[in-house]
Amino acid sequence: MSTSRRTLLTAATGAAVTVPLFGAPAHAAGFDPRPGSDGVGDPLFPTLGNGGYQVDHYDLTFDFTPATYDFTASVTLHARATHDLSAFNLDTDGHTIDSVTVEGRQARTALTLGQSGQELTVTPQAPLHKGAPFTTTVRYHGNGKALRAGLTGWRFGTDGGFASAVQSSRADTFLPCNDTPSDKATWAFHITAPKGYVAAANGELTGKDRSGDGSTVWHFALRERMPTELLGIAVVKGTYLYGSSHTGLPLRHIVPQGREDFYAPIVARTPDHLAWLEAKFGPYPFSVYGVHIYDGYTDALENTTLTLMGTNWFKDDAAGHPTYENTMVHELTHQWFGDSVTPHDWQQAWLNEGPAVYYAALYSEERGWSRMADKMQATYEKLDAIRASDGPPGLPKALGGTNIYDGGALVLYALRLHVGQKKFDRVMGLWPRRFKDRTVTSEDFIRHAVEVTGERGVDRFLRDWLFGVRNPPLTEVAD
Ligand SMILES: [Zn+2]
Structure with a gap:
């Protein structure tokens, strides 16, 4: 014009x-500018995430003081409006907001209570046009141990440091963000750690700047797209251990200081785990990997490129087997199923946990530590009751249940019996290649499985297993 x-x-x-x-x-x-919604309508967390924009890139600066747990931070979101936008929300929880700008100009803000945290409503001086890129910068500070409206994603170790474990909805306890798995972005991190501590984040270390006071700013970049739920930042008394996979993928692990000799042979199992999974799903989908072992955490979490595991995992089982490797394989499987290919909303979580449980069980079976058929039969016997109480694997009422985990794996096991090993391997092997970096639903998986197997009946079969109120029969068809 x-x-x-x-x-x-x-x-x-x-x-x-x-x-x-x-x-x-x-x-x-x-x-026709109007406010973005305060949620994206996730069936399990309706006010998680925000409407009206998508984030392309987060740039997070985080200056943390161990032992006092104070931090000052700023985050710049590079985003695009998805409709003409008069105001938009960020998910946040427990921070003191110091300033907010949009396109460099001071914005009006309001903080209100949301479903699982707080909502920061940002009103820019000028409305934003649909499709137009914009940046917004939030400066804020707080304390890691401060009270929050919802649960916290902070995990504290005995070293005075912290690690983040924010799945599913707690990234907002570290930064104002669009906290939904349906919005994936690239990331840059600038994390300050004082002398004696190391910083960690998703992606590659791109540089370090030392300050006069002995502290160091660690710069990291994640060039692949990641949802907020997989944020993995830390400031800890840890030691970096380096290696590489059989294909030359750089590996960097972080283990507790003084325990390097104990953990080095454990993290050295990673190349074998990678080779085992790459033979099934193709190349590892990110440019670096590693395991962060920390005493401030007692679970295991597939943070993108940097799995977080508690120190409590690492002992042999009663039979003398290092079955913690099953958990290492579970989290590494997630790098394909959950991290690279991400559920569009939390009701699709079986697409993460089903494969992770399935392939950890297969690994365990191949090592001679347990039998897949036994585990699946046990799951089959209890899943009907769980379907009734917690919902079927594809329609869970909440996260964290057997329906999503072992139930999700049972759906895959049943599919394997139904279509045979060869077709099953193709379904699972092509899935992370086809949907790399994207977000997916159960419907995508059903369509994919029908296409790859060439069997139209797989549609009905998967729907019965995923959404039915009772288990279908578990039967094997000749390969
Ligand atoms: Zn998992």
Whole structure:
């Protein structure tokens, strides 16, 4: 358009008015700014995430003081409006907001209580146009141990440090963000750790700057897209252990200081785990991997490129087998199933946990530590009751249950029996290649499985297993 004036029809009155539109884009004729929603309608967490924009990139600066747990931070979101936007929300919880700018200009803000945290409503000085990229910067500070409206994602070790474990909805306890798995972005991190501590984050270490006071700013970049739920940052008394996979993938692990001799042979199992999984799913989908072992955590979590595991895992079982390797394989499987290919919302979580449980059980079976058929039969026998109380694997009422984990694995096991090993391996092997970096639903998986197997009946079969109120029969078809 060459003209800088255009006639608009106002929605309210229907009257034609002429307004100056200096430099406005061509689609401004329909410019109709309205606030973005305070949630994206996740079936399990309706106010998780926010509508009206998508984030392309997060740039997080985080300056943490161990032992006092104080931090000062700022985050810049590079985003795009998905409709004309008069205001938008960020998920946040427990921070003191110091300033918010949009496109470098001070924005108006309001903080309200949300379903599982707080909502920060940002009103820019000028509304944003649909499709237009914009940046917003939030400066904030707080304390890791401060009270929050919801649960916290902070995990504290005996070293005075912390590690983040934010799945499913707690990234907002570290930064104001769009806290939904449906919004994936690239990331940059600048984390300050004092002398004696190391910093960690998802992605590759790109540089370190030492300050006069002995502290160091650690810079990391994650070039693949990651949802907020897989945020993995830490400041700990740890030691980096380096290695590489059989294909040359750089590995960096973080283990507790003084315990290097104990943990080095454990993390050295990672190349074998990678080779075992890459033979099934193709190349590892990120540019670095490692395991962070920390005494501030007692679970295991597949943070992108940097699995977090508690120190409590690492002892042999009663039979003398290092079955903690099953958990290492479980979290590494997630790098394909959950991290690279991400559920669009939390009701699709079996697409993460089903494969992770299945392939950890297969690994255990191949090592001679347990039998897949026994585990699946035991799950089969209890899953009907769990379907009734917690929902079927594809329609859970909440996260964390057997329906999603062992139930999800049983769906895959049943599919293997139904279509045979060869077709099953193709379904699972092609899935992370086909949907790399994307978000997916059960419907995508059903369509994919029908296409890859060439069997239309797989549609009905998977629907019965995923959404049915009772288990279908578990039967094997000749391969
Ligand atoms: Zn898992």
